[in-house]
Amino acid sequence: MSLGPVMMDLVGTTLSPQERARLRHPLVGGVILFSRNYESPAQLRALTAEIHALRDPPLIITVDHEGGRIQRFRAGFTDLPSGARIGEIHALDRARGRKLAHAAGYVMAAELLAHGVDMSFAPVLDLGHGVSTVIGDRAFAEDPLVVTELARQYVLGMTQAGMAACGKHFPGHGGVMGDSHTELPIDERPLSALKNADLIPFARLCPTVLAAIMPAHVLYPRVDAQPAGFSRVWLQEVLRKAQRFSGAIFSDDLSMAGAHGAGDLGARARKALAAGCDVVLACNDPDGLDGLFGALSGYVNPLSQARITRLHGRPAWTAEELPASADYRASRQLLQSLFSESP
Structure with a gap:
């Protein structure tokens, strides 16, 4: 069975019979986990193993686990610094900042993979303009070249x-005050201004470095009348053509208020897929999933299926083996030393 375009979430720390049935639906291609799905490392490994065993090829299991305030699993996992903290160190010592960024990405990925999670939606490529509260310290820096270097x-x-890796939130969420979880932010800058700032990290990393992109639920009216995640201009003309991106495009969560202008859940999903998304995230609305499946009945995109399948994780260690890795121990020690310093 091929992987479908819907990524759904789960209610708790174990699968219910209804969730197992939905995960086997041909329109589903993956799962996104949240803090509510985590109890312990052993529980997480059991949950991810059960999810992977449901399908062949296995479903893609994802999470938002950037570091700082956006880290879904805590107990049993290494505390990861925020992007801004790494950026602060980089401003004082460029070489150390680069090492910390590498160590953060390595430890984050190694620990998740060892527990059965295929991918984290990271890194954040937004610029820290000091305007957006939802981005805030998730951004490495305001300078797009520094963000590019650390990312x-x-x-x-x-x-x-x-x-x-999945870069987010294309073409940049950092220049607006509004939080797309609760409203549709509007960025009035023209494309030329975005090209000279927020788009730089995406332009430099998209062609060869990033396997996936997540667009923002932000409206840029001087570029297109549709928010980025529903815009063929942004996803096809800018991202695919101008920036030569050939990887997977994930919508941000369609339950967010920034997506509500596109209609009900089914309409949002259809519009996002028509604009160029390969996968749509449908979170925090389990009652809406069956209606979503009906709205997408018969939908098949072989190219999207190929892009999604390439995102399976390739773990080098089990959870038991990971502590013996010299690279892991050294990277983890470097990160832990950061938390003993004054910010």
């Missing part, structure tokens, strides 16, 4: 561990 090192760390 590249973070991705190299992920790649070394065996995990594909």
